[in-house]
Amino acid sequence: MTKGEDAEALADHLHSAAIHLLRQLRKEDDASGLSAPRLSALSVVVFGGPLTLGELARAEQVKPPTMTRIVTGLEREGLVKRKGDPHDRRLTHIEATSKGQKVLTAGRARRVKKLAAAVSRMEKEELAELRRGVQLLRDVVTSMRG
């Protein structure tokens, strides 16, 4: 196998694995009534503290109009709150409600449970390798953004 074919196969496998992984995880996430983009945005808000809508859009690699609707959906569910900025009234700060934190935690628990079931069959060393691979994957994705 040449180096080129190797990279091609890696790209293909990565693409396919990502698609199918998300489809599987979405089934669990559905139990919380939240779509993947909403869950992802909520996660950023919960762990990344309050931030403006534009910052959130950039963090999620999405255009502002898309984020407006995601936030509107989250707000309607009572998971997030919009707050005006006293110093710059064009800005809208988004922060998580306590319900939002609870829902996110519950969703994580569900996902972890499913993933844990799949992972429990792995050898300890394989698990470490997977963890390492995920870390590298994150680096790759980050470098693609730059």
Next chain:
Amino acid sequence: MTKGEDAEALADHLHSAAIHLLRQLRKEDDASGLSAPRLSALSVVVFGGPLTLGELARAEQVKPPTMTRIVTGLEREGLVKRKGDPHDRRLTHIEATSKGQKVLTAGRARRVKKLAAAVSRMEKEELAELRRGVQLLRDVVTSMRG
């Protein structure tokens, strides 16, 4: 960090990485005018030979009505053809056109190019680790489906 928190973090990172990876790759795939689901379905048809709409829907983990529209889109672009079955006229067989094969190949090349750029900055050993991680990821996803 406890073992539980560790698994939780891994699940979260995987989830997030998969979402962001797909968003990045979709930008390249857009150049071919094909969305991720269409590209994925086309890939199955090209490499998996002719198959019925229902089989394709199952392979892509999607309900038949969804696949009907994906195939309709692909057919309108001339990438795929519907063929009736002489023995069972309820069935519709889907097969790739030569244009479909070309477009898929071109899309792969684009994706690989982008991924290769991100990966070329990695050490040779890191690349091997990533490859190993992707293999494990595929195993995990497969075991989740079962």
Next chain:
DNA sequence: AGATATCGTTAGCTGTGCTAACGATATCTC
């Protein structure tokens, strides 16, 4: 003060995913 830039929203488009319901065809049962 007036021009310019920035932020978030609205409007309108395409596409993906679902369920429910339907027509056409096969198959099973009597």
Next chain:
DNA sequence: GAGATATCGTTAGCACAGCTAACGATATCT
């Protein structure tokens, strides 16, 4: 064989995500 039942793909109708273009409100620069 005829009628009930099952299967396959499609259509209709809903919710959501993604985009661009255009706008109003507010800040900032000249």
